[in-house]
Amino acid sequence: MRLALALAALVVTAAGQVAAQTQPFEARGPQVQGWAVDLGVGALYGVDSDGDTGGETRAVPYISASWNDVVYFSPFEGLGWNLVKTDAVRAGVQLRPRFDADEVEGLTLDRPDFGADAAIYAYGRIPGNVVVGGRISRDVSGVSDGTEVVLQAARQTVTPLGGLTLTGFVRGGDRRLAEAYFGVDAAEALGNGIGTWSPDGGLQGAGVNAVLVAPLGGGWALGGLAGWERRLGDVADSPLSQNDDAWRVGAFLARRLGF
Template sequence: MFLRSFALTTAAACAFAGSALAQSQPYGQLRPAPQGWTVDLGAGVLYRNDSNGDTGSKTTVAPWVSANYRDLVYLSPMDGLGWNAIKTDDFRAGLQLRPRFSADDIEGLTLDRPDFGADVAAYAYKRLPGNIVVGGRVSRGVTGVSEGTEYYASVGHQRVTSVGLLNASVYVRGGDAKLADAYYGVSTAEATANGISAYSPGGGLQGAGASLFLLVPIGDKWGAGALVNYERRLGDVADSPLSQEDDTIRTGVFVARRFGG
């Protein structure tokens, strides 16, 4: 009885920051999909070092807003606006309008850094035995920030622990030369102005990493979560003069409340 109650309580919270996992990836359901709209409101704190070529660190406090309609249409800060065009018990495929966050300034350098933009992405994920989900997405910039294409593939596992819902995943990502140049290229004019070498990266593999996400239920409507992400830059982006440190770490915590469902 305790295990059943715990699983149901965990499920009631699992769509908060884990909404990207619950909505676009077909992990085993702990309870039926919502029959109408659900909205999650909260706030979180994110720490990141060496983001998008920045050689410093940054802590951000931001609101958390996500929404879900019957696991078909969803909105989240990480995945943007999404639609599960194909949705079965163990397979999901669809489209997303994803945010492409602006690049941080680099201390001591005067550079034309990419602004906030958006990508259109197509994704597909398949669940294997053991609640392991494999798949990926292809996205392309549509707001003139880079007009580049990114490729992403991941393998993840999710399970209920004595503390809460734990998700672990490993991934690789790559992209074309347009994407790499927008974030890690140095033009001739920028090189002259900053006293660094001009650099034009090519396409290919750009990074590999691992993430751990823990979601802890607090009653039926509240949830708290924590995230740790490590990534290693690879290929031409790692050789860029803007990437003086190839290791990136992101950590975050959040709390949110669910409405509806």
């Protein structure tokens, strides 16, 4: 699940800013007026993708679209609308995908299916081209009925190799979210020879991501990503979290088209 999200974020970055629709970094280069479409492909290797203790490599095509960065769609942000859009502030609503949970190596479990979250978000830019903010999302598809909060701070700079974005984040959730993805009921415990686990809500993870994008001209860009996340709180103590550290590295190629 997190591997697919990271790959989608990685590919869209190649066409412009990281999460350009929602985060108000300083604009650089020509800006597309009207419709912008991003097309790309990326490859990502990740370890410990939502409970799976093995490594996994994925190559995925990507397409997203936005209209003046007001109404937009992408595989990882979903369908969104910036209700507030100024030079330094973005705030709005989203219908976000929540990818199905990966199987846990060596266990037979009923894992959560693909679902959808309704979210609100707000981000603001402060001096130094640093963007701070976060989002609150709630499952509206009946997969977990849980609520998640993500807070982050990101900084974008220009290096001799291209644009570099560094992001630090923390995530937390309520009891229903933790139970759906990391809980173990009596039947699952008996069938797999592990203990039951009923986690509480609270802080669930923290991590950092780095994305480097090198423009190639003609709307094309090449780049790479590295990221790390540490599970925290009750989800880290779950029998389903056999490795609390997740990391990923990847590369991508993408092009932005304007209409």
